[in-house]
Amino acid sequence: MKSYLPAIAFVLFSIPLLPQVAWSPVGAKFHYTYWYNDFMSIQTGIMEVEVAGDTVIQNKNCRIFQQNSGIIGWNWNCLGNQYLYEEDSRVYFFDAENQAFQLLYDFTKEAGDSWEVPLCEDLCYPFQNLTVRVDSISFTELNGTSLNTQHVSLLDGSGIPFGNDRVYEGIGSATQMFFVQENCTTADVGFLNLRCFNSPIDGLFNFFGEDCDVINDVTQGIENSFDFIISPNPASDFVRFQFPDVFRGKKFNCIIFSLEGRTKKMLGSFPSENDQLQYIGDLRPGNYLIQVRFEDGMNATKKLVVSR
Numbered sequence: 001m002k003s004y005l006p007a008i009a010f011v012l013f014s015i016p017l018l019p020q021v022a023w024s025p026v027g028a029k030f031h032y033t034y035w036y037n038d039f040m041s042i043q044t045g046i047m048e049v050e051v052a053g054d055t056v057i058q059n060k061n062c063r064i065f066q067q068n069s070g071i072i073g074w075n076w077n078c079l080g081n082q083y084l085y086e087e088d089s090r091v092y093f094f095d096a097e098n099q100a101f102q103l104l105y106d107f108t109k110e111a112g113d114s115w116e117v118p119l120c121e122d123l124c125y126p127f128q129n130l131t132v133r134v135d136s137i138s139f140t141e142l143n144g145t146s147l148n149t150q151h152v153s154l155l156d157g158s159g160i161p162f163g164n165d166r167v168y169e170g171i172g173s174a175t176q177m178f179f180v181q182e183n184c185t186t187a188d189v190g191f192l193n194l195r196c197f198n199s200p201i202d203g204l205f206n207f208f209g210e211d212c213d214v215i216n217d218v219t220q221g222i223e224n225s226f227d228f229i230i231s232p233n234p235a236s237d238f239v240r241f242q243f244p245d246v247f248r249g250k251k252f253n254c255i256i257f258s259l260e261g262r263t264k265k266m267l268g269s270f271p272s273e274n275d276q277l278q279y280i281g282d283l284r285p286g287n288y289l290i291q292v293r294f295e296d297g298m299n300a301t302k303k304l305v306v307s308r
Contacts, residue, residue, distance in 0.1 A: 020145050021170030022201045023086040024051045024063050031196040031212040032176060034070065035299075045070060046195065046213055049177065052081070057094055060085045060101065065177070069213075082177075091172070104178065107169040109134045109150065117179060130179055131155040132167075140168065143205050147171070154179055162266040163253055171197050171205065227300060228292055234305035237281035241292070250294055254278070256304065257289040264288060280306060 030049040047070025051063050062083040083094040084104065091105040095118065106115045114133040133153045140147040148169040153161045166174035173179060176191040196212035197205040206212065229242040241254075254267035267278050283306045293299040 020147060022199065023170050025199060025201050026051050026053055027200040029198045030194060033192040033195050035192055044215055046215060048213060055083065057083055105167060105172055111136050129157055132179065143203050156266065230290060230302055230304060234307040235280060236308050237279065238277050239280050241276045247294065252292050252294045255291050257291065
């Protein structure tokens, strides 16, 4: 009997580990929290995306993702449904512009690994590929399941980090379906988090313990009460930030928009210290909106004039 044990052990350890959660079965629903500016304060809303069915594109068996509610366009190009498929623990989306499938998630990556997500050609970003770098791996205990969780940094084409995220195996980003929402996200609307994932196979994953599709407390709107100083303004090649002391040392992201709300430049994610100098010499002369957003969701927007 003992002679069979090594063979049995070899067979067991040769079986690949399956994902803890079935990826996006038909009928699954994602609930995202988003923020928007109602010109009086920053408020929050909820958007529902449903896996509505199956289809075949370029011989790939795809899931159809459709938005059921919410005022913000959720998908890659803000038009129509989205089509994704999963293969070997990797998720691909259909890039309608280039008529090709592109890698979105790679659940096989470990700490130190990275993958690239191609961006559409008509974006206003200064880079054409987003690099997703896995900084560490942890496990998120929820709904009786231990979710393998990738803690990732998002890097621009120069390798400069401009944001962070988490990726749950079998589910996706903890913030939004696509890491960058291109022209769907403007100075007046954006995503905060994945609130719930409800699967007909694996059940409900409620990440915050609140109603998935209702914000009961109107005070959940984000207070937009802080101010910051940018100088000089008008600026030429550099701009300096100054923050209230209460924000000293807290990490923030900074995005520069055109007055039409198109993203023109992402300055990165870094701790807030007074007299920070940031390069803007690659912006054309004109009027812009510069938005500062802290990790807790607080944000403020100012007008920036670039003149040379």
